[in-house]
Amino acid sequence: MTNKVYFIGAGPGNADLITVKGRDILKTADVVIYAGSLVSKDHLEYCRVGVKIYNSASMTLNEVIDVIKKYHGEGKKIVRLHTGDPTIYGAIREQMDELDKLGIDYEVVPGVSSFTAAAAAINREFTLPSISQTIILTRVEGRTPVPEKENLERLASVGASMALFLSVSMIDKVVEKLKKGYGRNVPIAVIQKATWEDEKCVIGTLDDIVEKVKKENITKTAQILVGDFINCKYDKSLLYDENFTHMFRKAKNENSGN
Structure with a gap:
């Protein structure tokens, strides 16, 4: 061998x-x-x-x-x-x-990706019931282009949770495209060097994140997380709902015979 x-x-x-x-x-x-x-x-x-x-x-x-x-x-x-x-x-x-x-x-x-580490750093879950069950991993075009069909505005229009790699140096451009795509002011977080000793986390909205990021002098090695999952009301998961049956557990109302 x-x-x-x-x-x-x-x-x-x-x-x-x-x-x-x-x-x-x-x-x-x-x-x-x-x-x-x-x-x-x-x-x-x-x-x-x-x-x-x-x-x-x-x-x-x-x-x-x-x-x-x-x-x-x-x-x-x-x-x-x-x-x-x-x-x-x-x-x-x-x-x-x-x-x-x-x-x-x-x-x-395989290894732990920076996009999951970034969500962990701000104690958030990408996939909240009734909010988003889809995560889009992408980047904005810079020196390296992206396919036209994956334009950030088009992806943002889906309304899914998003994680942007390799894009924080173009935060102005990112926010401009996200505003056009989402069509509203949504929550956004920027996490620099997630899990490193000098980790930085900035949370805001599309309206104020550029100012916050520049104030913290974050220009590289950062994840941009976007979507309502960062700050919203959501439905609880059926997985642990006492009235929901699945293959490992019967609902309480079934056990009681009601």
């Missing part, structure tokens, strides 16, 4: 939010290529003595693949450590495609 390359989600920031599986693999790796601009260096403390460490922040795709190819050929265990969950804005597909060409086996180990 050939040795694998492991794409591991390191979580949103706090080193303890990597999965047990991810850390166990990291501890035994011979080579670690980590996204140094976003992944906490605290993860590297769990690596074994003598591990080869590369910071991909300054590397191109070809350079990353060359390192993997070199050490895989030597039979080494390689970890590609990504921030959050590697399947969301992780640019891993292009790496996996190159590994497929080389016949190198790999496995993706």
Whole structure:
């Protein structure tokens, strides 16, 4: 059996939010290529003595693949450590495609995404009954475009809960598009570096969030959460309703024979 390359989600920031599986693999790796601009260096403390460490922040795709190819050929265990969950804005597909060409086996180990960490930081739930049962993960166009059919105004018009990645540096543009899409003043929160020691949380509405974000000097590494779920009245879940029957519990009125 050939040795694998492991794409591991390191979580949103706090080193303890990597999965047990991810850390166990990291501890035994011979080579670690980590996204140094976003992944906490605290993860590297769990690596074994003598591990080869590369910071991909300054590397191109070809350079990353060359390192993997070199050490895989030597039979080494390689970890590609990504921030959050590697399947969301992780640019891993292009790496996996190159590994497929080389016949190198790999496995993706999921991680805690920054969008869920951001909601946890402000003690909110995206999916509230009668409010929203849909979460849209997206970003506003910048230097990298987005497909026209995924224009932020169009997505906002759905009225679902939203989490915007890679967009806080364009907060004015984001708010302008959201106002047009939602067509009203909705709650919005900006969470910078969720779960890190220097985490910042700003909660407001579309009318005042730009001023609040600029006052806190938040310009990068932040999640933008949008929707009524942040501040609203909602119906309670049927899951724990005493008058609702499901496969694990009968409703009280059924048990009493009423």
